Amino acid sequence: MSLPAFAADMTLGARAHRVAAVAAEFADRVDRDGRFPREATDAMKAERLLGIQIPTAFGGESASIQEIAEVCSILGQACAASAMVFAMHQIKVSSLVEHGSESEWHKDFMRELASRQLLVASATTEAGIGGNMRNSICAIEIDGGTCRLTKDATVISYGAHADAIMVTSRSSEKAAPTDQVMTVFKRGQYTIDKTVDWDTLGMRGTCSDGFLFKGEAPAVQIFPKPFAEIAAQSMLATSHLWWSSVWYGIAADAVQRAQSFVRAAARKSNGAVPPGATRLAEASNLLQLLKANIVAGLKTYADAKADPDQLSSMAFSIAMNNVKLASSETILVIINQAMIICGIMGYKNGTPYSLGRHLRDAHSAQLMISNDRILGNTSTMLLVQKPDTSLIG
Amino acid sequence: MNETIRELLAKVGGLPVAVETLEDGADLYAAGLSSFASVQLMLAIEEKFDIEFPDNLLNRKSFASISAIEATVAQILKAREAA
Ligand SMILES: Cc1cc2nc3c(=O)[nH]c(=O)nc-3n(C[C@H](O)[C@H](O)[C@H](O)COP(=O)(O)OP(=O)(O)OC[C@H]3O[C@@H](n4cnc5c(N)ncnc54)[C@H](O)[C@@H]3O)c2cc1C
Numbered sequence: 001m002s003l004p005a006f007a008a009d010m011t012l013g014a015r016a017h018r019v020a021a022v023a024a025e026f027a028d029r030v031d032r033d034g035r036f037p038r039e040a041t042d043a044m045k046a047e048r049l050l051g052i053q054i055p056t057a058f059g060g061e062s063a064s065i066q067e068i069a070e071v072c073s074i075l076g077q078a079c080a081a082s083a084m085v086f087a088m089h090q091i092k093v094s095s096l097v098e099h100g101s102e103s104e105w106h107k108d109f110m111r112e113l114a115s116r117q118l119l120v121a122s123a124t125t126e127a128g129i130g131g132n133m134r135n136s137i138c139a140i141e142i143d144g145g146t147c148r149l150t151k152d153a154t155v156i157s158y159g160a161h162a163d164a165i166m167v168t169s170r171s172s173e174k175a176a177p178t179d180q181v182m183t184v185f186k187r188g189q190y191t192i193d194k195t196v197d198w199d200t201l202g203m204r205g206t207c208s209d210g211f212l213f214k215g216e217a218p219a220v221q222i223f224p225k226p227f228a229e230i231a232a233q234s235m236l237a238t239s240h241l242w243w244s245s246v247w248y249g250i251a252a253d254a255v256q257r258a259q260s261f262v263r264a265a266a267r268k269s270n271g272a273v274p275p276g277a278t279r280l281a282e283a284s285n286l287l288q289l290l291k292a293n294i295v296a297g298l299k300t301y302a303d304a305k306a307d308p309d310q311l312s313s314m315a316f317s318i319a320m321n322n323v324k325l326a327s328s329e330t331i332l333v334i335i336n337q338a339m340i341i342c343g344i345m346g347y348k349n350g351t352p353y354s355l356g357r358h359l360r361d362a363h364s365a366q367l368m369i370s371n372d373r374i375l376g377n378t379s380t381m382l383l384v385q386k387p388d389t390s391l392i393g
Numbered sequence: 394m395n396e397t398i399r400e401l402l403a404k405v406g407g408l409p410v411a412v413e414t415l416e417d418g419a420d421l422y423a424a425g426l427s428s429f430a431s432v433q434l435m436l437a438i439e440e441k442f443d444i445e446f447p448d449n450l451l452n453r454k455s456f457a458s459i460s461a462i463e464a465t466v467a468q469i470l471k472a473r474e475a476a
Binding site: 134171175176177178179226228229232309310312313314315377380381383384385386388 | 408409410422423424425426427428429432435436439445446447448449451452453454
């Protein structure tokens with residue numbers, strides 16, 4: 001028996017790039033047909049990316065928030081829908097890792113997720129509530145050791161393709177709308193009946209259909225912590241940071257396409273500076289701003305993680321909200337600049353400079369938890385929060 | 394102080410339950426205190442006691458229950474006396 005001549009590069013970056021190559025190959029078809037990026041998610045499983053965040057003690061790789069952000073960005077440059085599936089899965093896993101280690105069931109689920117590469121979806125959005133995820137109408141019913149839940153979930157990305165869904169609800173029939181819990185339901189423990197089709201402008205491959213969710217599972221699958229804490233301490237930050245990382249990826253690829261366009265033009269004109277070059281300089285400036293914003297946000301979260309008080313402070317929520325607001329708005333400006341640089345070649349589908357998919361996908365960012373809603377939350381907090389005017393912190 | 398905090402909570406807290414029915418240690422978020430109402434409550438308390446909450450006390454824990462609010466306000470008043 002001989003050893004293989006080439007050992008695959010097993011660094012996280014190399015694995016992510018291999019998945020990105022698959023995602024890029026199918027990106028246009030996934031977008032056009034609005035279908036689930038099966039090839040890319042199979043590649044994520046094959047490269048064992050779905051379990052990287054799980055602690056090594058439970059069979060994962062204890063990947064850091066920065067490492068996951070980098071994977072989101074690498075995938076985002078290839079296929080935004082595949083990247084968003086990865087990001088949303090990791091956001092769910094972050095709640096499991098941060099809040100599940102005190103419960104035997106959740107620890108076992110982490111082991112199972114890492115070993116079987118389970119894909120986890122999220123059902124927070126509810127009919128009648130919209131994106132106000134800190135409120136629920138539906139209530140979980142606990143009957144001895146069993147819990148039951150019915151939810152009119154208007155958006156569950158890749159709901160039909162997931163191996164488990166984490167669902168928020170009121171903690172009991174009597175509980176106030178803000179008194180919420182989150183429960184893990186594994187496939188086989190729930191039924192989902194499609195109520196709304198996901199036929200959208202962009203992010204088509206996330207297949208975020210609406211479903212009537214009905215689940216029944218052992219009550220130990222309810223997270224032992226209130227959802228309010230889970231939201232404040234893991235979901236708020238990881239959502240805004242990893243969504244932004246995906247969006248950065250979309251914008252970075254758009255700038256790269258614009259740059260190749262300008263470079264090709266420069267070569268043809270014997271080195272004279274082509275007309276798009278100034279816009280490219282502006283786009284590159286904005287891209288750097290976007291990157292700095294996300295990198296600073298990642299550091300803020302990494303620093304705050306050690307201190308639960310800081311994680312639930314207003315200053316921290318405002319900082320994370322600001323990362324989301326800025327990145328969701330800036331990417332549109334950047335991609336639009338890139339489109340103007342590439343002209344018709346960017347506007348058309350099927351050219352090396354096509355930007356239609358980028359622009360359509362990017363438009364979801366402002367709605368994915370409405371920026372108006374986020375601005376509203378921040379403006380309320382600013383009524384009492386004291387500004388931190390330091391530069392370095 | 395407990396009475397004053399309860400009065401303000403009843404006025405701006407927007408809770409679905411009567412404030413009298415809440416124990417001092419009861420979780421206000423579970424009782425239905427929204428993040429918007431919690432800010433209204435902070436503002437009302439700042440006004441009433443003529444204090445400002447420093448940033449490190451503007452978190453969920455400081456406002457999680459009536460007794461937590463009492464402790465937070467007492468801490469600020471004490472720091473002011475010492476200064
Ligand atoms: C690509 C994508 C994938 C998604 N995947 C999932 C998923 O897997 N699971 C899930 O649960 N959800 C998912 N969502 C839903 C998302 O989390 C939000 O809930 C949803 O985008 C908000 O929908 P909405 O605009 O109908 O609701 P709302 O948030 O109710 O907003 C409706 C409109 O009202 C305005 N508005 C409402 N409230 C306020 C306020 N307080 N202040 C100011 N303006 C306000 C806003 O301007 C907005 O235009 C996804 C969304 C997208 C775009």
